[in-house]
Amino acid sequence: MRMTSLLVQTLRDDPAEAELVSHKLLLRAGYVRRVGPGVYSWLPLGLAVLRRVEDIIREEMTSIGAQEVLLPAMIPREIFERSGRWADYGDALFRLKDRRGVDYLLGPTHEELFTLMVKGECSSYKDFPLSLFQIQTKFRDEARPRAGVLRGREFLMKDSYSFDVDDDGLERSYRAHRDAYERIFRRLGLDYRIVSAVSGAMGGSASEEFIAPADGGEDTFVACSNCDYAANAEAVELAVVMSSDVDHPPSVVIDTPDTPTISTLVERLASLGFDRTFSAADTLKNVVVKTRPPGTDSWSLLVVGVPGDREVDMKRLGAQLEPTEVAPAEGADLEAVRGLVRGYIGPQLLAALGVRYLVDPLVTEGSSWVTGANEPGRHAIDVVRGRDFRPDGEIGAVEVRDGDRCVRCGGLLRIARGIELGHVFQLGRKYARAFGLDVTGPDGRPLTVTMGSYGIGVSRAVAAIAEQTADSSGLRWPPSVAPADVHLVVTGKGDEPYERAEALAAQLQELGLRVLFDDRVGPSAGVKFADSELLGIPVVVIAGRGLAQGTIEVRERWSGTRTDVALGEASRRIAEIVAGRPAVSGAVSG
RNA sequence: CGGGCGGUGGCGCAGUUUGGUAGCGCACCAGACUGGGGGUCUGGGGGUCGCGGGUUCAAGUCCCGCCCGCCCGACCA
Structure with a gap:
């Protein structure tokens, strides 16, 4: 990628519409642009990040044996009538009519279609367990979309569904998803908490959310400062102090x-x-x-x-x-x-x-x-x-307070804000019953399939990563999702630096690195440095002043480390740094 | 849905009180200088001032109606 031809325009001022850092920076760095309320376009750099997040999710889903499919976003009303959600979903459902006046909706999630797909394709207990997923655009007519891509009315989501013939199977599928989610969020470089999402009355592990702690987040959760208990504010259970057995005077x-x-x-x-x-x-x-x-x-x-x-x-x-x-x-x-x-x-x-x-x-x-x-x-x-x-x-009805006591250990509960990244949920047989998803069991009798439902907000994850990792000068992508491995900046007058940089870019690409080459001639060094910090690519290589001494400078965005490297071994050393194995010999830090 | 704020070149804003040739910064184009932290100068292009109606010789500015957006709350797998 060359800056002279890349579709990217960085902004010096914060757009008025943005409040959260992630929103401001994604706009300023030219990753996304607003088209309408809660509706955004992804520009090349933003799309590169989005695709890398998708790839990590896809890999981990595939590794637990889930199979990828793609279902329509546009769904006939009748299907949602059968599950009751045409009525239940209310105003948050986007509804539309075709030219003949027949009702359709834009899918907010896809339990119905997945259930129908399995019903159509599977008829024996031998077809299970089965997990299916898709990465697809979802639509919800949010009353108040906010914070850019963090909560849009149109957003990219990975949703998967597990199908099992018994409760133990569901438990195993749930566990597999939960473990996969942990690997996914770790690889995305996110700090996250797993939080109970439904009260104990419904059964302990039936529903959990993955939350990225962030002050700008819109979810409130509670975490014990002493043990690992954590819960969504609406699912929290509090310890109670038993009253002593005193004789109270008559009322x-x-x-x-x-x-x-x-x-x-x-x-x-x-x-x-x-x-x-x-x-x-x-x-x-x-x-x-x-x-x-x-x-x-x-x-x-x-x-x-x-x-x-x-x-x-x-x-x-x-x-x-x-x-x-x-x-x-x-x-x-x-x-x-x-x-x-x-x-x-x-x-x-x-x-x-x-x-x-x-x-x-x-x-x-x-x-x-x-x-x-x-x-x-x-x-x-x-x-x-x-x-x-x-x-x-x-019934637990009281609003939880900072300092309330943990049900498990009596420790102090702390209230924090976060971004809901994902949700794993044992759905059970609700949809299987609604759609008659019965299969033949080992004894020849029909058996109702039990389901799990698991979601990750893909576009939201991009914003969450930005929110958690940005610093005061810009974005700071974890290498696993960065839109490029190396941001190569040329500074200085004349053709020579450009020719040297050109050659270095070619060598780096030869080594399999993805290079963003700032080959612009007009902007001064200061502009280019500021842009490189805003764009947030993990390794910035500067070909400029040092060329006279036969060196280039390597800066690591994450740590701020600056190292001069001899031109002759530059590509090898850069590749090592990108791979996370910086060589020590001859390094000049500063 | 309630409360607050707002709508003026691509972006950020001033101008509205007191009606009188639409302005500034960024970005963009041309040229010159500069060349390691958003540099300087010169010259340029780009605006139905959210929409509709009204008052007036004259409306971005005054009046009436409407639309849209942002923030807070309500709501939200």
Whole structure:
């Protein structure tokens, strides 16, 4: 590649649209360009990186025996009707009509088509296990695309699906994918965490996310500072402190006028002259939500009890109730149930009112609370779980906080932001049932296949790598994904440096290295150096000033090391550095 | 969907308050100088000022309507 003919234009200023470093740099370095909201073009250098990421993924997928296929992005409505996703997916699904008015969609993922493909091709248990994958453009009409290629409405994804005839097989396929993902992200040079994505209630290892820690990321996860427990914020489980077996005084109802919120209540309690003090953490807040099971139209109320100093995390709640829908209840929903007094709801009456009541595990059996008395302006103190009320069950609903305790070891949990790189998930038989994916078992009877679903955001991975590795002067690609091995820069006047560099470029290519040759005559040395740092190719070779002494300079972008190398052995030495075996003899560092 | 900000050459922005020949920097083209950290000078090309309507002798600027984008939130395998 020669800079004089390469389609690349670096920008000195940050484009106004970009906020994140990866977004700014990918634009400034001329790797990608925005075409519309959440829609990007890849220019030659960007595409080179994208393809290298793809190749690594492809290699590792193939190494676990997965076979590559390519399914259409455009899918007839009927197929998504059968899985229910035409209705369930909502506004995030791109829908279109053909000239006859028949509905189509652009695939957001491909469970349906893979299931159908296997159903069409396989009919015996002997055809399994089977893993298939594709690397293909996906479409999701995100409400708010952001951060460039990190979260587009059109993006490149590797999705794979495993098919097994029994649960052990699924476990093995899942494991193989998980291991392959670890190799992939390591080879991509990414720092990543494996994080539980679904609560323990659904089964331990059924779903895990690979997250690249990054402050600019949009996913929140929690990691223990002491052990290796880590979880997505909505799947986290918290350690609970069991309450001691003390005898609580009997519950008493007191007047607390004008205290519809926790803060007004705490203030009022302080003014009532008790011989003990109450904080928000001593109150039991009962939040009313409504739920709707899938495929039904009617909402029913659910009350969730959490300590008063905590907020309810609707995402976390929703993740655990899935596939049932959850939404905050509105005034009218409350009024529909006689006896529910807004601001003064207590659990004592809920069973009698026929309203389902769940508490966060932090509200332990035997713990004592200040809570609503179900009458306007009145609260009850010393209300004890197990004595004064019995919830219908527990659900982790509380918003996790930095410093909460780890379920596994009791260590401090830390909250961090990250980029979701991939997801491995034991899907089970949902789609196999929906599409009748049955095969003949060893006993001659039909057997329903069980599936796993595994995704990696390929274009997103490019942005994540940029985000994690860039420094203040530009991109800094790991050698495994860099668009070239060597960036050769010529500086100086006259033809000689150019001729020398030309010859060196040829030698390097001879050795199998991919060379980006900055053969531009106009720009000054400073411009070329700045560009080389912006573009981020790992090894920069400078043919210029040193030529008079018969040397060229080799700079390593990652470490910042600068070494002068004799022209005669330049190509050999450069090849060694690229291969990661820099020779020591005769090196002049500076 | 709610809140905030914005739309002026390819990119980054000023000009709108107070209506009067569309400007600056980067990039681009030509020439000269310079030649190891985004260098200097001279000369050039490139703009339906988001769209539609209105007021006015005259609208980037004032009025009305609409569209689009960015950021935060809601939402999101």
